[in-house]
Amino acid sequence: MELLPAFTTVVLAVALAFMNAASVQAGKVLVFPVDGSHWLNMNLLVEGLHTRGHEVTVVRTSTSWYIKEQSPHYNSITIPMSKAMNMESQDFFVDLLGRMLVLQREKDSMISWVSFYREMLTLLYSLHHQACQVAVKIFENKALMQSLRDAQYDVVLMDPGLPIGVLVAHELKLPTVFNVRWITSGEGHFLVAPSPASYVPVCGCAVTDNMAFMQRVKNMLFFLWNTAVDTLVVCPHYNRLVDKYLEPGTNFYQLLQGAHIWLMRVDFVFEFPRPTMPNIVYIGGFQCKPSKPLPxxxxxxxxxxxxxxxxxxxxxxxxxxxxxxxxxxxxxxxxxxxxxxxxxxxxxxxxxxxxxxxxxxxxxxxxxxxxxxxxxxxxxxxxxxxxxxxxxxxxxxxxxxxxxxxxxxxxxxxxxxxxxxxxxxxxxxxxxxxxxxxxxxxxxxxxxxxxxxxxxDRPMHPLDTALFWTEFVMRNKGAAHLRTESYKLPWYSYHSLDVVCLLLAVLSLLATGTVMLIYCLCFKLCRRKDKQE
CATH class of the missing domain: 3.40.50.2000 (Glycogen Phosphorylase B;)
Structure with missing residues (x-):
């Protein structure tokens, strides 16, 4: 008789598992990936979502290098392009490496370095311009936009290295999940979490989190350089798209910072400790798995x-x-x-x-x-x-x-x-x-x-963690309760500069008033003394 309750429990557990599986099978995911090695990461999430019964649609260009039009794991929307983007060409990286090696051997040649960085900024400008042309083709294709609305997707999953997906997601009024390590201005944490340059290394600076004074100077200079490049070279492309296709008052950086969940491809076993936020989920090593027999x-x-x-x-x-x-x-x-x-x-x-x-x-x-x-x-x-x-x-x-x-x-x-x-x-x-x-x-x-x-040594595999939080956003229509609203503040309010200015003004008035009061008292005392004499 004792077997009956146990059997009943197993049956109920199996039934609940089937019910839960059925409840997520209706999920529809729109994916905006980045080609090359980034796609290798995104494809794992795509396959995982497909395995869990979700319908996945991947937006790709006709010149995509890795992202195939036909796949058993996803449907595709192909945006026609007359030529491949820089990131979609293997020769681009071969040529870039050759130039880098020559310059590193000629460290004394300042003119060569200036010429190289000018060329790199031109390439960066061109890359984001080409990415924005993909967005233009999407927005200008009224039939495509209507089909995206009619599809009633539950979430947009994207790699914000080329963040055209965040604009489309905003237009479709869909929650966003970032599969992220890099954004337009560098490492993703710098956009979404406090990142003091005193102990958080900036990408490219090659320092640890324990910096001497001159290393902190170098780190700050790299941070300012990255910020300037992002502001002057990258963001103007996306700002023009926002002004043309989205409602007035929309801010591109706020769209980036407003992502519901950041699936950060980082593990602090590897990364240096740093401040984080509730909507950052760490999935570093999510592509790792036990080895299989070799050929x-x-x-x-x-x-x-x-x-x-x-x-x-x-x-x-x-x-x-x-x-x-x-x-x-x-x-x-x-x-x-x-x-x-x-x-x-x-x-x-x-x-x-x-x-x-x-x-x-x-x-x-x-x-x-x-x-x-x-x-x-x-x-x-x-x-x-x-x-x-x-x-x-x-x-x-x-x-x-x-x-x-x-x-x-x-x-x-x-x-x-x-x-x-x-x-x-x-x-x-x-x-x-x-x-x-x-x-x-x-x-x-x-x-x-x-x-x-x-x-x-973790409670679940990081790939399962990534899939769980993607489904979490789908089930709950977002995760706004985990997202700070600080991204809506202007920069001077975020850093409390307006408060500091007010306090300084009040202190200045108090100091001025005190000095004037002392001056008046001294003046009256001096006049009284003169009269007595």
Whole structure:
């Protein structure tokens, strides 16, 4: 008889599970992604939402590099474009890396640096201009806008690196969820949370949260530079769209800050501690998962390494390869080691390649990092690779090339889990030395293992956390109760400058009144004394 209540409980639990599943199957999600490596992150959320029964629609351009028009996980809306945006071209990143390497070798050439940054600002201006042209095509297509209204979406999920989706979401009056690390002005926290430059590093500054005075000066200068670029180069494009297509009084920055949930691709095992907000949900490492068996050819190669193990090298998805003189140095260094090497390499084959090195155009990176024979990971410092290395506890040899990669590797180096190599000073000798230090100094693997334990010690997987909060916004038509209203304040009110001015004015009046009173009393006393004399 005791089995009956237990059986009833199981039946009720199963029934409730089916009811809950049915209650979220009607969800409709409109997605505005960013192409390239950003899409790899967004696609995981898209697949997860599809698996949970939601109908997902992805807005893409006809020139998209990674975002395919046909997919079993989503429907697509394709916006016609005459040419690809900069972010949608692999050659763009190859050319950019080449320019960066030349300039880093010519550090004394101020004219070259000024010319480079002028060109970079021009490219940034062009990129956001092209993104806004996509928004123009959406707003000007009355049939498309009407179909978006008729579809009755529940939420807009977007990557605000190119934030055209926030304008469309506002026009459709839909709540927004950001899948975010970067926004137009830099790292996402700087827009939504208090970010004192005294201990919160600015992207590109390459400092820790424990700064000396001159480092704080440098950090503040980087912050002011980023703010100026965002204000003068980026935002004018979006402000023009707001003025033309949205109701009067709408502020672009307030639309960005008004997102209901920020799915921040950050874990404080990796990131430095800093202030945060209730509507920021941390999902750093949400792409990580247990490794699967390797393809037969890779498994055979890995097993042939014996007790020495394997080194894995990958420079990510954006850069095809380094200049041949650098790859020759790297290949020569690998050839001097007893370890086997798996190198994701799509460029010209190095002439110094050793018999212990396998060149491949694609690797199952997560599965390889999870293999017990992998001893070290040579990485450019991309966020996805960093978190996969943390998840599997593999120490890193960092070769940062572009963007935030220098800051990422610095964070790992500070925690004793990585060693950095300056690619402009790389030789086969110093590269071998760094590799041997990471391979044979057990502190690197021990520190990474501790980071891995901390990263995994959480109540639920970060991907499930991201999906939960996206569904939370869908169920509750937003999450305004978690969002501070401070973003509606003008900047001088946010920093209480108007209050400070008032208090200073009152103090000035009191001080002036006191001085005048003392002066009058002294004057009267002096006159009385003169009369008595």
């Amino acid at each position: 037969a050819d890779l498994e055979d190669f890995v097993q042939s390494s014996g007790e020495h193990g394997v080194i894995l090298m990958s420079l990510g998805s954006l850069v095809k390869g380094l200049p041949i003189e650098i790859t020759n140095c790297i290949a020569s260094a690998f050839a001097q080691l007893p370890q086997k090497v798996i190198w994701r390499h799509a460029g010209e084959t190095p002439s110094t390649l050793g018999n212990n090195t396998m060149l491949v155009k694609w690797i199952p990176q997560n599965d390889l990092l999870g293999h017990p024979k992998v001893r070290a990971f040579v990485s450019h410092g991309g966020t996805n690779g960093i978190y996969e290395a943390i998840y599997h506890g593999v120490p890193i040899v960092g070769v940062p090339l572009l963007f935030d990669q220098f800051d990422n590797i610095l964070r790992m180096e500070v925690r004793g889990a990585a060693k950095v190599v300056d690619v402009t000073k790389l030789t086969s000798q110093n590269f071998v030395q760094v590799l041997q230090e990471v391979l044979h100094n057990t502190s690197y693997r021990d520190n990474m293992k501790r980071m891995s334990d901390l990263h995994r």
